Amino acid sequence: MKKDFMFTSESVTPGHPDKLCDRISDAIVDRLLQQDPYARVITECAVSTGIVFLAARFEPNANVDFTNIARKVIAEVGYDRPDFNSKTCSILTSLEELPPDKIHNFDEKKLSDAQIEEIPVKNQVTVFGFACNQTPALIPLPIWFAHKLARQLDIARRDKILPYLAPDGKTQVGVEYKNRQPTRIHSMTIIASQNNEKQPNLDQLRHDIQEAVIQPALNDEAIHPDENTRIFVNPDGLVIGGGPSLHSGLTGRKNAIDTYGEYSKHSGAALSGKDPIRIDRIGAYAARYAAKNVVAANLADECEVQLSYTIGLSRPVSVEVETFGTGKVDEQEIIARLKDNFDFRLAGIIRHFNLRFLPSLTKGGFYQKLAAYGHVGRMDLELPWEKTDKAEVLKG
Structure with a gap:
């Protein structure tokens, strides 16, 4: 090594086309969850000269003006030139209604531990969380x-x-x-x-x-x-x-900028444009939470946590830790402590971070604020996965 x-x-700045797409996608997520915290939505956006394309799948239980949200974001970001601005750009939409989903129509605050165990993920993904002691934010x-x-x-x-x-x-x-x-x-x-x-x-x-x-x-x-x-x-x-x-833009094309700048691994799945039911989004937050607390507990100077999820199961099929030779305790011991003190199940993550209600509790929306300057390592926002409240229990 x-x-x-x-x-x-x-x-990149919020005006970079890829970040503009991320912000539009997450502004739509915010709006749906503000109207219905249990709404499901997956939104992707693409932009080019004078045109915006929105593709969204969502449950039709909320009244959301997708076009107006996109124009508002474009204006807020600052585009007002004749070749691209919020008033004259063309916006094309492809909107599809999602079928009802009884499995994920739950109130996580009322679930027992056994009920949380019964709620599976619907995506196959490996996510990574990383932390190190190089900066105050541990990135x-x-x-x-x-x-x-x-x-x-x-x-x-x-x-x-x-x-x-x-x-x-x-x-x-x-x-x-x-x-x-x-x-x-x-x-x-x-x-x-x-x-x-x-x-x-x-x-x-x-x-x-x-x-x-x-x-x-x-x-x-x-x-x-x-x-x-x-x-x-x-x-x-x-x-x-x-x-x-x-240059054109697309949702989810700046994953390294959203996470650790390629210093550590990251998932290939986009973080923006997805409601909290998507484990490929919130699993990355849970992995970061675990890694940051490991470093805050001084168990390692650098820590990468890997969570692998498979469709139909509630828990990750594997939890792995890499400390790059900086660990103060054995990596297997760190894994054991993480499993004992962190809930990596879908409904458990949603409940612990209150992810469905944050857009209503945060002025100006919540998820769209993550679209620039990273989903992790933010000291300007109070992100639940950036807390180090588990450091003491991890020390053992």
Whole structure:
């Protein structure tokens, strides 16, 4: 196992076409669950020049205007150019009613343990959760830095610090490791789009990004760019407009950005656009919860939890742990403690995290807030799977 290496992760702003699709999909999930916490919905979205395509399967027990939700999200993200904006873009929908599902029409708050055991998953998936001690949020430093830069890039646009910026942006950060601990920033890349092709010019843009994005984003970090850090701002030149008119978008195409920046494994299944009955979404949250508590309990400096589910069963068919040589106790012992203290069953996860009711309890919706800057490692949101309330019991 390598101890000295460099690792690079990327992030994007909410205006990136893939993230725009994720947010539209999760805004629809929020709306259905606000009307009926037990609603079922699977939504996917695609965008391109002047067009949005929505494909949704849902139970017809709620009154939801899919088109209006999409237009509202597009406006909130900031697209107002003639080639793509909330008022004139065409929206095509393919809506299909799901048949009633008696098995998953349950009130998890009233279930006994035996009843929870009888509720199976309907998806076959292997999900991963990861945590490490590199950042306060217990996620890897490269994706932490990439998210901070992407967030600051969007703040510079929204707060009109750099009023010429367009919503679409990308960031990338490479970090050097010694003995599996981050030591310096090797390189950074920021791709910013702008509305006016004449102003600013490339030199001015690069100066502005350094002053208004890079410096404030990393000012409070222990590791800063040094004289040898390679910093690239729009290395291929100016990007005019950006967004769906430049490159298409699709729900679920940024799984690495949603999780651990490829530093750890992640499932191939999309996280956005699915109600809490989908184990391929909430199982990833449960795995993260377990991994984070292992690291918080100081059982390991790095921990990856793997949960494998098969159709028709309530529990994962396997629970595996990898600590990458950093474990303070045996991995099999960690697995045993996880099985004793965590409920990885579908209905148990829904109940423990209150997943069906969070959209109604959270101002502005809940799931759509996960569509940018990650579904894990968030310190700006109170996510139930980010708590470390199981650390003490895991210590044994």
